Amino acid sequence: MKTWQQRFGNWLAQHLDLPTDVILELPRITTIGQIHAYIENHKGLLQFSEHEIRLKLNQGQLRIKGKGFVLRMMLPEEILVEGTIEEVTFLQENS
16 A cells, blocks of 8 residues: 555656656666666665675665676765676565
8 A cells, every 4th residue: 555655746746747756765776787787866875795785765775686796986875886787676674
């Protein structure tokens, strides 16, 4: 069941022609094949290794698994990762 905030955010985005990810503070993930991942609107880096990255989101975490990860760019709410991406998973708050 959607929360009031999600329903209102969807309505607002639709009627004001605004991007839903901005209104609901959702992450935007752009990948180029398996070699690049550009993540916007995250809330911080929780873990980084050559094989796994975890980012804090407003609702839970984002986990990216793979090989040979290198941080190419990191800003307060944006990150660019290069390597071989094998898995992208959204984790609930208790994971």
